[in-house]
Amino acid sequence: MCWVLLILVTTHLFSQQPTKPTSGEIYKAIERLNFLGNALYVAAHPDDENTRLISHLVNGVNAHTTYLSLTRGDGGQNLIGPEIEELLGVIRTQELLQARKIDGGNQMFSRANDFGYSKNAEETISIWDNELVKNDVVWAIRKTRPDVIINRFDHRTSGTTHGHHTASAMLAHELFEKAADPKAYQDQLKYVEPWKASRLFFNVSWFFFGSQEAFNKADKSHLMSFEVGSYYPLLGKSNTEISALSRSKHKCQGFGNTGSRGNQSEYLELLKGSKPTDQENLFEGINTTWTRVEGGEAIGVVLGQVQQQFDFLHPEKSIPDLLKAQSLIEGLKDKFWRDRKLKEINDIILHCLGLYAECIASSHTAVRGEQIKADIEVVKRLPGQVTLKRIALLPMGKDTLVMKALGDNETYLQSYLYTIPSDAWYTNAYWLNERGSLGMYKVDQMEWIGMPETPRQLNVQFDFEIEGKMLSIVRPIAYKFNSPEDGETYRPFEITPEVSVSFPEKVVVFGDQYPRKVTVNVKAGAPGQKGKVRLPVKNGWKVSPAYFDFDIAEKNAEQRFEFEISPPNESGELTLQAEAEVGSRIYNKQMITIAYDHIPTQLVYMPAETRLVRLDIKKAGNRLAYIPGAGDEVANSLRQIGYLVDEIEAKNIRLDQLMKYDALIMGVRAYNTNEDLKFKQKEILAYAEQGGNVIVQYNTNSRLTVGANLGPYPIKIGRERVTVETAPVRFLAPDHEVLNYPNKITAKDFDGWVQERGLYFASEWDPAYTPILSCNDPGEDARDGGMLIARHGEGHFIYTGYSWFRQLPSGVAGAYRIFANMVSLGKDIKP
Ligand SMILES: [Zn+2]
Numbered sequence: 063m064c065w066v067l068l069i070l071v072t073t074h075l076f077s078q079q080p081t082k083p084t085s086g087e088i089y090k091a092i093e094r095l096n097f098l099g100n101a102l103y104v105a106a107h108p109d110d111e112n113t114r115l116i117s118h119l120v121n122g123v124n125a126h127t128t129y130l131s132l133t134r135g136d137g138g139q140n141l142i143g144p145e146i147e148e149l150l151g152v153i154r155t156q157e158l159l160q161a162r163k164i165d166g167g168n169q170m171f172s173r174a175n176d177f178g179y180s181k182n183a184e185e186t187i188s189i190w191d192n193e194l195v196k197n198d199v200v201w202a203i204r205k206t207r208p209d210v211i212i213n214r215f216d217h218r219t220s221g222t223t224h225g226h227h228t229a230s231a232m233l234a235h236e237l238f239e240k241a242a243d244p245k246a247y248q249d250q251l252k253y254v255e256p257w258k259a260s261r262l263f264f265n266v267s268w269f270f271f272g273s274q275e276a277f278n279k280a281d282k283s284h285l286m287s288f289e290v291g292s293y294y295p296l297l298g299k300s301n302t303e304i305s306a307l308s309r310s311k312h313k314c315q316g317f318g319n320t321g322s323r324g325n326q327s328e329y330l331e332l333l334k335g336s337k338p339t340d341q342e343n344l345f346e347g348i349n350t351t352w353t354r355v356e357g358g359e360a361i362g363v364v365l366g367q368v369q370q371q372f373d374f375l376h377p378e379k380s381i382p383d384l385l386k387a388q389s390l391i392e393g394l395k396d397k398f399w400r401d402r403k404l405k406e407i408n409d410i411i412l413h414c415l416g417l418y419a420e421c422i423a424s425s426h427t428a429v430r431g432e433q434i435k436a437d438i439e440v441v442k443r444l445p446g447q448v449t450l451k452r453i454a455l456l457p458m459g460k461d462t463l464v465m466k467a468l469g470d471n472e473t474y475l476q477s478y479l480y481t482i483p484s485d486a487w488y489t490n491a492y493w494l495n496e497r498g499s500l501g502m503y504k505v506d507q508m509e510w511i512g513m514p515e516t517p518r519q520l521n522v523q524f525d526f527e528i529e530g531k532m533l534s535i536v537r538p539i540a541y542k543f544n545s546p547e548d549g550e551t552y553r554p555f556e557i558t559p560e561v562s563v564s565f566p567e568k569v570v571v572f573g574d575q576y577p578r579k580v581t582v583n584v585k586a587g588a589p590g591q592k593g594k595v596r597l598p599v600k601n602g603w604k605v606s607p608a609y610f611d612f613d614i615a616e617k618n619a620e621q622r623f624e625f626e627i628s629p630p631n632e633s634g635e636l637t638l639q640a641e642a643e644v645g646s647r648i649y650n651k652q653m654i655t656i657a658y659d660h661i662p663t664q665l666v667y668m669p670a671e672t673r674l675v676r677l678d679i680k681k682a683g684n685r686l687a688y689i690p691g692a693g694d695e696v697a698n699s700l701r702q703i704g705y706l707v708d709e710i711e712a713k714n715i716r717l718d719q720l721m722k723y724d725a726l727i728m729g730v731r732a733y734n735t736n737e738d739l740k741f742k743q744k745e746i747l748a749y750a751e752q753g754g755n756v757i758v759q760y761n762t763n764s765r766l767t768v769g770a771n772l773g774p775y776p777i778k779i780g781r782e783r784v785t786v787e788t789a790p791v792r793f794l795a796p797d798h799e800v801l802n803y804p805n806k807i808t809a810k811d812f813d814g815w816v817q818e819r820g821l822y823f824a825s826e827w828d829p830a831y832t833p834i835l836s837c838n839d840p841g842e843d844a845r846d847g848g849m850l851i852a853r854h855g856e857g858h859f860i861y862t863g864y865s866w867f868r869q870l871p872s873g874v875a876g877a878y879r880i881f882a883n884m885v886s887l888g889k890d891i892k893p
Contacts, residue, residue: 086296097124099350102208106226108154114305120166133176156661165308172198180225189501203241204254261335291326377414416443421522564652565672569873586614593644602630629676680804682886683724691729699870712738725755751855780825811876820864823847
């Protein structure tokens with residue numbers, strides 16, 4: 063075996079935790095081993111995919127099925143925490159991987175960034191780099207070699223759904239033939255071959271018809287329809303139950319789904335290729351048996367036998383035939399099928415022996431050059447002649463001849479000291495390593511394009527001799543620990559920078575000319591980090607001192623430094639990047655931990671930046687109560703400009719307590735996520751009546767816990783959004799206090815907004831409300847329901863869909879001034 067070649071081996075984190083299949087699942091894997099057909103499902107976002115069809119293709123048809131999501135879903139909202147933008151994309155990537163773990167599909171992406179809502183495909187394509195996205199779609203087709211490609215969306219109806227959606231369908235439609243052209247995207251041909259799928263379908267669904275009823279009535283004679291509600295006894299679930307479990311992994315979007323049972327139909331419209339005569343068989347006329355591959359016939363015969371004679375109590379009895387088939391697969395000339403099927407059969411052989419092999423690092427992070435302890439565990443839990451011949455820590459570590467015959471159910475343990483190579487790459491989400499554009503991630507490594515995660519470079523290779531035959535497997539070095547609550551818990555093993563820097567505040571807002579303290583944290587990824595930390599300022603901003611020395615003895619320990627920053631005299635902004643200097647190296651990235659129960663904990667390195675904003679702002683009122691909703695940073699942003707903000711759980715709301723606050727502010731989607739608010743609505747409105755200001759940020763109309771009783775007077779939330787962040791804003795009530803006191807609001811206050819103007823504006827309201835502002839996307843009707851204010855008794859009630867939750871944390875000056883005016887309604891400026 064050539065070790066030099068193995069340095070190139072990289073594996074995916076996805077497979078970090080050992081899988082432990084039952085006999086039924088092993089048998090299912092053998093069925094899939096005997097099916098040589100591929101499907102590619104194409105859409106735009108995490109959650110677009112039809113998990114029912116993906117599960118049917120994987121578990122019913124046994125096809126190798128990949129979901130190509132053009133984006134990672136950065137632009138959406140997060141229902142479970144504060145992460146937005148790139149960090150939300152990291153969460154959604156992991157949620158998709160968890161979904162695929164359940165339905166058995168594979169996952170790919172393009173470099174296209176979900177830059178936010180887009181009303182048609184033309185706009186989408188003008189913001190994405192069209193050539194790069196095309197390259198990536200062709201790459202996905204050539205890599206996965208689908209026999210059938212299935213579009214989630216209709217390529218013919220731009221403007222009727224999110225522009226990303228239609229664009230995904232248009233791209234797959236356009237590139238169907240292009241992927242087969244050897245003159246197109248030639249630089250890919252070093253890695254993949256041109257490929258032409260046999261068929262292209264559009265996955266028709268009732269939601270393209272407006273309602274299930276309309277769909278039932280529609281003429282479907284031109285569509286293929288087939289059953290996708292089958293029960294799989296080997297898996298103990300109906301297809302529709304699997305798809306619901308898979309879909310429920312999209313937790314940050316609130317897509318929990320209850321499984322159903324019984325017959326269900328799926329509909330496909332053929333767009334390209336020949337129409338199958340058998341409705342149930344998308345692969346009709348395509349050879350999906352082993353005879354598809356040159357030299358495959360004999361493999362099919364042997365594996366047919368394995369399938370027929372499989373003993374569910376003694377899967378190890380299949381080993382001799384599996385080894386025979388494995389030798390034949392090794393001899394295949396066709397690299398695509400050889401690699402794919404070798405991986406599959408090797409896993410099956412190990413599972414038939416109940417063979418467990420892993421390598422666990424002593425810490426969940428390490429830096430280059432650091433020495434870690436690596437604990438190996440190997441155990442073969444079923445009968446069979448197996449010798450562990452060699453263990454190699456890759457790429458450059460220990461290579462040990464073991465030559466240990468494995469007894470039945472005897473655990474082999476071994477520990478090694480392993481030094482992380484000095485040129486190891488950081489395990490950071492690879493698409494965030496470099497700054498991309500609004501529409502695209504920047505990825506330098508061609509081979510990584512499309513991958514869901516950063517491939518793991520540090521692996522362990524186990525060489526086994528199984529009944530006289532060599533079999534090698536490569537597993538990523540993993541990390542696990544015992545959690546008192548959850549027991550055995552895996553966490554990715556990460557290679558991190560030696561030093562990271564961070565600002566606790568993403569934005570520092572200066573409400574006046576006085577200096578403010580700006581905190582910087584320096585964290586050591588390895589013991590003994592010494593150097594200087596500084597904040598390079600310019601444009602009239604001043605910093606003191608020029609630098610601090612840091613000296614951090616312990617790994618993962620942090621030191622905190624307070625710089626004093628003075629703003630310029632006039633309003634202005636500066637993006638400030640922290641720098642730590644150690645020897646000749648500069649570190650300017652922060653390390654962000656994303657921890658949720660339903661995905662592996664993620665470490666993300668992003669530029670360590672904070673935005674300094676010098677505001678010209680006046681405030682009346684000082685004490686605010688904030689009721690958290692789906693999670694946002696608005697309370698912290700308000701603290702920055704000097705408000706005293708108490709965050710109060712909805713269930714603890716009490717009218718007498720509320721009376722000490724100048725305003726009561728509802729976090730985004732508070733009424734969607736918080737059952738308790740329904741029971742407090744009376745007290746909330748009474749608070750307004752007695753002189754308080756109630757500010758309700760956007761909620762969606764569905765899942766509104768208070769139903770029609772959101773405000774003191776009837777108000778209906780619509781679906782209107784204004785996605786162009788530069789859309790002109792008109793003043794409908796220019797004399798209203800909120801536009802004049804204490805800050806005079808002008809068009810300038812709507813400069814520099816990010817991502818959008820707002821969402822879920824009100825669509826209908828009682829005349830008691832005054833609409834204050836109006837705006838709209840190009841070519842659309844005016845949207846007047848983005849800020850509605852009603853007097854209620856002595857106080858005010860405000861519903862506002864303007865996206866304060868994006869503007870305030872981004873340090874948008876005008877947003878602060880308008881928000882301060884909302885809080886100040888009816889209040890006097892205290893001297
Ligand atoms: Zn979508």
